[in-house]
Amino acid sequence: MIVTLLSGDRPRSPLLTLILLAILAGLALAPFLFPGVRSLETAARICIFIVLVASYDLLLGYTGIVSFAHTMFFGLGAYGVALASEHIGRGFGALAVGTVAGAVAAALLAMVIGLFSLRVRAIFFAMITLAVASAVAVLVSQLSQITGGEDGLNYRIPRELTPAFRWGGKLFDVNLNGKLLNYYLVFFCSLGLFLLMLRIVNSPFGRVLQAIRENDFRAEAIGYRVVRYRVAATCISAAVAALAGSLFAVWLRYVGPDTTLSFEIMLDILLMVVIGGMGTMYGAVVGATLFVLAQNYLQNLMGLASGATEGVPVVSDLLDPDRWLLWLGVLFILSVYFFPTGIVGRLRAGR
Amino acid sequence: MTAAPDHAPTLSGPGLKDRLGQAAPLLLVPVLVVLGYLSIGSTSSWLTLTVSGLAMGMMIFIMASGLTLVFGLMDVINFGHGAFISVGAFVGISVVLALSGWAGAPSLALNLGAIALAVIAAMAVTAVLGWAFERVIVRPVYGAHLKQILVTVGGLIVIEQLIHVIWGPDEIFLTRPESLKGAITFAGAALERYRILAVVFGLALFLAMRLVLRRTKIGLIVRAGVQNGEMVEALGYRLRLVFVGVFVAGSALAGLGGVMWGLYQEVVTAGMGEEMMILVFIVVIIGGLGSVEGAFIGALLVGLLQNYVAFLAPKLALVSNIGLLTLILLWRPQGMMPVVKAK
């Protein structure tokens, strides 16, 4: 039963199994295990980023294509929900319309970009996605009448998903309110999407993608239409990213360029995939969890370290929390060189 | 032995259609300029915009030329190229600010001296940086595009962050040296001196680059290497060495482009290289990866279009370049002047 749910793709390492179970349990019981607003925020963010990173891994790890537009698709889903909620009005209908519209738009845009660039050379894709994504980001911040510009949009989601909605007393000291429902909506949707991704990569379609990644020339020779498979993978990946964006929008009740479209988030995604392990869906789980936790708690630590070394000129600058990205960059390069299979690859190899 | 039998040598030369096809990209620039004139209407505005479009195009070309050759020679795509633009700008601007006595003096010679020193310093630093980047970041990942993209993006982030560490977190404003401020009036249009200088300088650089590529042995090796690197090696040339040379030169040119862009904008930010890279990528794709001439034409098109559209419909300026990219790829999926790769 569990094996079926996992599409036959077992973790293949006892330690990895343990880690995955711990993450699953931690996220499933987060509201009860880690009370407090901030930890719930962190847990929801982890859920959403697992889906986002897994959908990116479908491209990078399984298909061997680098995209810089994944945040754009993520943003499309988020803005879809935001705009629908604003124009249709508060309600589940608006959420559904926004979500579907965002996912469809993402898939269509991905198809157009894919057909344009993948037809000639896979390497065009990286450059063109970068160009298109940055153009869209600029456009979103400029069209402020529609998108709220740099300030983004605040909107109202159904009351049932907000803290104001109380449907019970307390359970283990946790308020049974709409926020809790919202969290479980995020959690179960993320779980479902993740299992769906797992199913896709373990399907015959997923196997063809991996064959193309290994040797596109041979795959073409065997008779697979490489471009079609790559474009299809791009569309699926984009649609799932948009769905993750919609969940994010429902959870945050706010969208803005910085939280959904920025290049920095794109880098975060890249790093999560590489650290977790490219081409292993479980890498997305491990990578996203580790990274989001580190982002939330390690930056404070850097602040402390920077404060402690205040007298030392360069060291203090290097440890400034604003230099978080510097260390990410270094970590990223080192991971690609010395750790290309990521944590999951290591754990499996060490079995 | 018998003499080789006579066979009438005929040159299977290109037909009219092929010749037109080759010339078509060259015609695009004047066509765009005319279209710009028709849609803008005012001669003086059009002239101003055309000069600034050409200036911008020249600067983008300077940044893009190295990138396209590096790709053509070794199939290396360097997403970190933008870092050299930023570093060049910061080094150059620091020199100009340090020489504020020269830069502020009402003497053309002193002003140009300050800029020349800034350019030399920027190119020297970015050349060394490029050499180190090739050794440390790029060399371990030859032949693996995926890893190349990932590590060069990593390199870009690290260098950008180091700029913050060295020069502080904020952008730096500056004013251009005295004699490059202001504009001259021509046919009722105000033409900024600096832009005219940039156009002249960019054009001279392009012609010099062409001369090197066409008339020197090293240029021949580079052009031949872009088409068939294996054969160049089989003739006895160390292509790796040539490649490192081109990488270093390309980095220095990116640094030069950075200084020029910084002086043009009168502000430098650590992220400017990353922003310019987007235009640079568009230029090398529409030009045809590996083609210097293609990059030149592509850069002029991007610069002109950006300026015309910014005047006509400001919000669409960046999107217009995506439109240009789309149109050109619909017309020629490999770019305007694709390099014929030997198979």
Add this chain to the structure above:
Amino acid sequence: MSDAILSLRGVKTDIAQYHILQGVDLDVPRGQVTMLLGRNGVGKTTTLRTIMGHWRARAGTIRLDGDDIAQAPTPAIARRGVGYVPENMGIFSDLTVEENMTLAAASGPLERERLEWIFGAFPALRTFWRSEAGNLSGGQKQMLSIARAMAEERKLYLIDEPTKGLAPAIVSTMAGALRDLKRRGASILLVEQNFSVARALGDRAAVMDDGRIVWTGEMAELAGDAALQERLMGLSMETA
């Protein structure tokens, strides 16, 4: 053989996971033309590419004039005096004929006298001296490819199927040029499928099958023995 300019011993080359060369032993005598024969796909081109360093030998030695070059980089091998005419001709099509020739003379400017000799063999190159090589016909490209190898004094020429797909008149031009080269005392390792050319030019022959040399001897001996040809190459020269 002591007077071999080139000598391969136990050379093994892999391409991806395939073992293409499985222990090639081959000598190319100085001042002679050695034909490398065999069916398609037995490893003739791979042998030349391995000598040139384009593919790296996994095992074995390749001695050029006594020095082992098996692990040397391609440019170093070329600089030791190996002229190479690859199977696909390797023409730089965006460069003019002149530029192609200029590059071919790697150690200095083209010698006038040598150029006249080349023009004598391939008059078409003089005619199209300033044209882009990409606009030449297939035969003219092949001439240019051989002319590039002739642009400097070489110790050894590696020539891969110079007459492939060419019209008969051009084949005889090519054969004439190669004969001329031979008469000047060049050492040549020549892959050739055209048997009349092979018989006319070759001093010695080596026949490959399945990644190994299966027969070596005098070209005349092979040419005169139809049964041997049948056994080694699956077809007789006379029928071709």
